[in-house]
Amino acid sequence: MKQKFIFLGLVISLCSAIFKPADFPEADITNGIIRAKLYLPDVNNGYYQGTRFDWGGVIPSLEYKGHTFFGKWFDNYDPKLHDAISGPVEEFTPLEYNDVQTGSEFVKIGVGILKKPDDKPYSFARNYEVVDNGKWTVKRKNDVVEFTQELADKSGYSYIYHKTVRLTKGKPELVLEHSLKNVGKKAISASVYDHNFFMIDNExxxxxxxxxxxxxxxxxxxxxxxxxxxxxxxxxxxxxxxxxxxxxxxxxxxxxxxxxxxxxxxxxxxxxxxxxxxxxxxxxxxxx
Structure with a gap:
């Protein structure tokens, strides 16, 4: 699946917001037209450690012609809060949550293997214990970051999830590309949605x-x-x-x-x- 974001902007004078740097793993990319910052997956030091959204491709800032398109929209921050995040992020529905017993494990693509604590219905706002984050690999170039998560679950789920965040050459355009390869014994049935979290010029x-x-x-x-x-x-x-x-x-x-x-x-x-x-x-x- 390929998703495109084309940014539009007038050349006007704007005051730049000043952000205090933090010790989160990150990557900066540019195509000479757009500049963007991405937070990288990290079990211990990552900006986002919640269990709702895919950990790959979190974009705290993107600038074009003096305009900003993402930013901190929430008051309280905790790395494990489900929505303490920014940029166009995605959430996959959990696999077989309703079928596993309390104390057993279930899978969320882009997050990992999680533990079901009780018999309450699944809630995206809840933080679940992560048993295994899988293996994350990140490749960086000047205008692109590639994320790969490899995960194998003892119940039979196993996959290779690949996500690319790319700035198109010569255009004010950001492209998200996804692929999911099933390498396990079980069929994977899940939906995914994009949550944009736009804050255009902090509005x-x-x-x-x-x-x-x-x-x-x-x-x-x-x-x-x-x-x-x-x-x-x-x-x-x-x-x-x-x-x-x-x-x-x-x-x-x-x-x-x-x-x-x-x-x-x-x-x-x-x-x-x-x-x-x-x-x-x-x-x-x-x-x-």
């Missing part, structure tokens, strides 16, 4: 952010029709969100089975910066 979700779809969209759910409105192909907010307030829909309506619908734009209306997101695969579900 939080609100009236200053516009999302545009390539299809006529509709949405129902918490806050829709009051705080957020979807009209034809655009999603706009009527006011700023209060602290801990959110809107939610389990699925934007209007999607077809065509990859052409995987074409979204997110814009900062104040600064003119934005991003276009496309993929070579159709969207199964679009949660907002």
């Amino acid at each position: 939080p979700t609100g009236p200053g952010i516009k999302t545009t779809f390539s299809f006529d969209a509709a949405a129902e759910g918490k806050g829709f029709g009051t705080i957020a409105n979807v009209q034809e192909k655009s999603l706009l907010f009527t006011r700023n969100l209060e602290k801990k307030e959110n809107v939610f829909t389990a699925g934007i309506q209007g999607l077809s089975q065509s990859a052409k619908d995987y074409d979204l734009k997110i814009e900062n209306l104040k600064t003119g910066a934005g991003v276009r997101i496309t993929s070579d695969q159709p969207i199964e579900k679009l949660v907002y």
